[in-house]
Amino acid sequence: MNRRDFLKKSAVATGAVVGGVALTGAAAQPMKLDPQSIGTKVHKGKDIYDLMEFNDEFAPFREHDIIFNRSYGGHEDPVPMAMASWGEPKEHDDLGSGILDYALFDGAGINWGDTKQHYFLRPGKPNTVDGKPKKFKSPSDASYHVKAAAKFYKASAVGICKYDENFMFTENIEEFNELGFKPKSVIVMLIQMNHEVLRLYPRPIGMAGAALGYSNMAEVSSKLAEFLSCLGYSSHAGGNHWGISVPLGIAAGLGEGSRMGTLLHPELGSGFRIAKVFTEMELAPSDPITFGVEAFCNNCKKCADNCPGDAIGFEPKGFADGSNRSTRKGIKKWATDSEKCYVYWGEGGCDCGRCITSCPYFKYDNWVHRFAKLAVVTPGVQNVARYVDDLFGYGKLPTDDLYHEVWDRLYEMQPEKI
Amino acid sequence: MLVYAFLGALFVAVQWIIMNKLKQAGKAKIWPNSILVLIPNAIMMFSFAWVYGSLVEFEVQAAFMGLVTYGAVGVIFAIIAYRVIKNDGKKEVKTQEAK
Numbered sequence: 001m002n003r004r005d006f007l008k009k010s011a012v013a014t015g016a017v018v019g020g021v022a023l024t025g026a027a028a029q030p031m032k033l034d035p036q037s038i039g040t041k042v043h044k045g046k047d048i049y050d051l052m053e054f055n056d057e058f059a060p061f062r063e064h065d066i067i068f069n070r071s072y073g074g075h076e077d078p079v080p081m082a083m084a085s086w087g088e089p090k091e092h093d094d095l096g097s098g099i100l101d102y103a104l105f106d107g108a109g110i111n112w113g114d115t116k117q118h119y120f121l122r123p124g125k126p127n128t129v130d131g132k133p134k135k136f137k138s139p140s141d142a143s144y145h146v147k148a149a150a151k152f153y154k155a156s157a158v159g160i161c162k163y164d165e166n167f168m169f170t171e172n173i174e175e176f177n178e179l180g181f182k183p184k185s186v187i188v189m190l191i192q193m194n195h196e197v198l199r200l201y202p203r204p205i206g207m208a209g210a211a212l213g214y215s216n217m218a219e220v221s222s223k224l225a226e227f228l229s230c231l232g233y234s235s236h237a238g239g240n241h242w243g244i245s246v247p248l249g250i251a252a253g254l255g256e257g258s259r260m261g262t263l264l265h266p267e268l269g270s271g272f273r274i275a276k277v278f279t280e281m282e283l284a285p286s287d288p289i290t291f292g293v294e295a296f297c298n299n300c301k302k303c304a305d306n307c308p309g310d311a312i313g314f315e316p317k318g319f320a321d322g323s324n325r326s327t328r329k330g331i332k333k334w335a336t337d338s339e340k341c342y343v344y345w346g347e348g349g350c351d352c353g354r355c356i357t358s359c360p361y362f363k364y365d366n367w368v369h370r371f372a373k374l375a376v377v378t379p380g381v382q383n384v385a386r387y388v389d390d391l392f393g394y395g396k397l398p399t400d401d402l403y404h405e406v407w408d409r410l411y412e413m414q415p416e417k418i
Numbered sequence: 419m420l421v422y423a424f425l426g427a428l429f430v431a432v433q434w435i436i437m438n439k440l441k442q443a444g445k446a447k448i449w450p451n452s453i454l455v456l457i458p459n460a461i462m463m464f465s466f467a468w469v470y471g472s473l474v475e476f477e478v479q480a481a482f483m484g485l486v487t488y489g490a491v492g493v494i495f496a497i498i499a500y501r502v503i504k505n506d507g508k509k510e511v512k513t514q515e516a517k
Contacts (some may be wrong), residue, residue, distance in 0.1 A: 368471040368480075395481025405476050 039377030040266050040291040048161075048251040051288050055319055058330025061244065063169035065112065067326040067338040068240075071346070073256070077325060079342050080400070095403045096203025097350070104197075105204065109211030111218050139284040146187060146228070146283060153223040155189035156272060157265060159252030159286040162186070163278065165248045165323060175240075176278070181234035183278035186243060187224060188252035190265060190272040191217040195364060196406045198271055200398045201353035202308065205406075210273070210351060214239065217275035228279045235279035244276035244328075253286035256293035257418030259311055260303040260355035261336040266291045269361035292382065296360075300386040302395060304357035310342030311337040312355060358395035421470050431464040440503070447506060456498040461492035 043051065052345040063069065071079045136142035143160055162182040166171055176183065197209035221237035228235035237244070249255055249263040256262040263274065266289070294317065304312040313334065320327040320335045327335045345352060356362055360376075363369040376385045389395065436455045440448050465488035472481035 364475050366471060366475075368468060368475070392483045393477060396479075402476060 011398045017337050026181075037065045040289050042253070042287045042289050043123045044287050045286070046288055048164075048288060049245060051250065051290065052247075052257075053332035055330050057319065057322075058166075060166075061328045062168040063171055063241070065325050066169075067342050069328060071342050072392070079339050079346075094203075094399050096200050096205040096398070101203070101205035101208070105208040105211050108208045108226075109215055111215035112211065133281075139282050142281060143284040143286075145405055146224070146281070149227050150187060150189055150220070150224050153220045153227075154191075155220050155224075155275075156192035156268060157190040157254055159249070159254040160185055161188065161248060161285050164251070167244045167251065168242065169244065172242045176236075179234075179236065181280050183236075185278075185283040186248055186252065186279050187277040187279065187283070188245075188248050188254060189217070189220060189224070189275045189277070190249070190254055190263075191220055191266060191270055191275055192272045195271060196409050198353065198355055198362075198407055200403060201351070201357050203398060203403070204350035205403070206353050206357075207351045210353065213273035221275035221277050224277045225279075228277065228281060233279050233281040235281070236275055238276045238278065238355035239273070242278065243276055245276065246365060247331075248276060248342050250283075252286060253288045256290055257333050258293055258303075258359070258361075259297040259301065259334040260307075261334060261338075261360065262356065264293050264359075264361055266361075267365055268311070269363065273360050294378065296376070296382055296385070299383050300360060302358050302360060302386055302389065305352050306358040306395065307341075308352065309340045309347075311339075311341035311344065313337070338373065354397075360389040360394065362395070422467060423464050425470075429459060432459050451499075451503050451506065454502055458492045458495035458499055461488060461495060465489040465492055474493050 016316065064075070067079060069075060070077060132377040146160070147158045163186055168176075190215050193213035195209075197212075198206055200206045201209075217239055218237075221239070225235040225237035246257055246261070246263045250257060255263045255265040258270065260270065262270040264270055264366055265272065297317060301314055304314050313336070317332050317334055317335075318331050319332055322329050324335070324337060326338045341352070363372075375381050433452065433456060436459075437448065437452050440451055465485055468484035468488055470479045472478070472484055
């Protein structure tokens, strides 16, 4: 081999290694926590009122009227559902609905908290020098450190919005007054649910993914509330309770409202739970984002097609007529029929979640789907995205093979790498 | 990860082998022809990577649909590249004969 050949072969070998490493690196890229992804538009200096439409019927909303509270009894307008059978394993061990699967669910939800999810109530426990709260250089600096702490506590995504009584349950505003502090900011965190287990919805084992999400959100939000309390700012953690999660998530720049009524995040889809921390600390709010959900949901309708309870409509966004007291009036949105949804839950004896798992945004965060997302934001392609999603077989009902595969994957799960 | 590294190496190796073959065949337009080869090579490797990525997700239908659609595009480009390079050779021979 002469010198020329040696140089050429060395160049090829180097190219091969670089090519391989580049591909490997692309595949191994970790999940981005901020939704600054492809096609996402950040609305600087805007708030939720600039992005969403409200009419004169917009009024305070009672937690008493949310569908959960209408289904557990004692409500003047109850939802006729068989909640007694909810969460009970079948007599025979069907795949995904047996004793093993319900046990996985029960274990996952051990830290669920009580129904109001008060978690650890820490209204002000200064742990500071001279009892004075920690001063930050600016609200932006404070936001920076709070977001970093939230991510350290394992929030999948975090955003901040100003405290707004319009997005609080009316009863809880009073409760806050009794706690003795007036929140100024709300830290909204998305806690990703286990993607593998969630894929098994509507088999009851899917509930284990949601239950673990609830447990984790209790833990993450409590830790963050404690962090803020120790800085000398009264703070309170909350799960579904206190404030209305979806508009708070939109206000905190974490996503857009979707056809299935959930918050849609550009990278996590709707495969997460929403936790909040209310604090008297002055924080710089996040800018709201849009990433084409309105146009996408108008075309797609896959969640509506797959909803076994016919609870998701096919109509464009609109204002609710008030026939369902669990749907808030006065906001232009896609309103799901939560009464039909919960009747289905009662009949099935477990949660459903088919809307979340059939949504084209509910995907693994890997290069395959980042490439697909690149295609989706290309003008004209969005209209056919749903059909391509169907053609490629995404969002199908889980099979028995998938059930076994998920258990294998749980067994082989690797510790998270930093 | 090793699979993607292998595909990356395979991509470079295939490109190098074809460039060498073109050189040995005495083709005049080595670089334009190499770019012509690069397109189907990249698409084919992409489709293999897609298949692997989808199987990792246990999305079997997506894997095979990826192979069929992206692979088909790769094959079409490969046929075009083959025909263009082959015709390019004929033209060169004719030009030399005319001289």
